[in-house]
Amino acid sequence: MPGIASLSHRTSEGDVVRFQVRGRGGRRWITFVVIAFGALFLAIGLILAGVSASFLADAKRARGTVVSLEWRKDDDASRRTQADDKPAAYPVVEFTSADGAPRKFEDSTGSNPPSYEVGERVEVLYDAGSPEDARINGFISLWLLPLIFGGIGLVIAGIGTGVAVATRGRS
Template sequence: MRIRVREIRGRRARRWIVFGAIAFGSLFLVVGLILTGVSVSFLADAERTSGTVTALEWRRDHDSGTRTKRMSDRRVAYPVVEFVSADGTTHRFRDHTGSNPPSYEEGERVGVLYRADSPEDARIDGFASLWLLPLVFGGIGLLFAGVGTAVALVTRGRPRPTA
């Protein structure tokens, strides 16, 4: 009797873990799809021009993890780009994607995407600026939802042991 209770509790715990993995993965997949839609929408309306990296804005990247102080306070370079919009106005923006080592150098020419109705909403025309977050969220979501679903399917058809 005691063994049977443990088996039932173990199965229930596994079901909740599998359900949690599928739910977590599905949530991340949805966020990845939403971010992909935002990038696609931005690309559909964006004007293209070129700009120049005028500066690298170094900021501290504060991780909330339990890594050492040295790792959690590393400095990350965000490119500051200046470009001229179609109406001849000069605009300046800091890209949302930073890295260490820097992905760009001061004085480097880069492609710029911006919305004509709001040129302050501009991005560097590059993979990281447009697709990094959708790929990270979608990839993590696919991994968790896929593994959770596979485990659920494999363990579903197993016969239950009799006591």
Template sequence: MQTQVRVRGARRWIMFGAIGFGALFLVVGLILAGVSVSFLANAERARGTVVALEWRNDHNGVSRKNRENDEPVAYPVVEFTSADGTQRSFRSSTGSNPPSYEEGERVEVLYRADSPEDARIKGFASLWLLPLIFGGIGLGIAGVGTVVALATRGRS
């Protein structure tokens, strides 16, 4: 009897832990989506050109033997002219392999008028990838935890 109570208590902690962990990820995803929406609402637009692809091996602290794909990632370097007529350049924070853009390709650039160095390529990955990853993981984990909690509630 004592063991059964402990197991039930442990399951409850795991379920509520999953719901809490998922909710945290969901909130982070919503915050990141809000940042993107705010950026879009206040962003100036300009035409830019991909002038180079900066290839980098981004290991982010992961040892070489633990990485499945050890290929470099291409980050587009974009030049554009801001509304004040100043020629500007930035490296996108979103890279990929194979590259999403080619040298010489024309792209739409979004930037803040008060800080033009904060610029992004207008594209799905640079605006919505992180909010979708965090929100999706959060929704999935919290959803599974909630379904399990509801299913086991009827049995106890």
């Protein structure tokens, strides 16, 4: 039926809630929400990229060694399916900070198959003020989250903008 926009949402209890908005105003509202949602994700991605860039600018560098791999499964059962029920390997790295103290940390990014091997030498970036805030100097460790959030936001906002431009030309 022309002029009616419908949305459906399944609640956590399994019930389906349907929303129906009539007319051009309804379509514009839905388009605005889609663009705003995409812009929010894009903003989060840009903020995370800024945090990574700021960390890189101020970080001290040290040589470290992967001393073990911590294997663990994702505890979030709602996101997990049987296909991705495999554990991920999180590298545990030892390094010596500028104050001469030995440090050990577990990287925040795990993978299967493992990205690093036990005994592998890696470059460590750490905050001089709190050396326990350390990361492996790698693309995934520094840029994965900004790329995911920014990319999803860009795609969603782009689709919303494309729909808005296409429907505006018809009205």
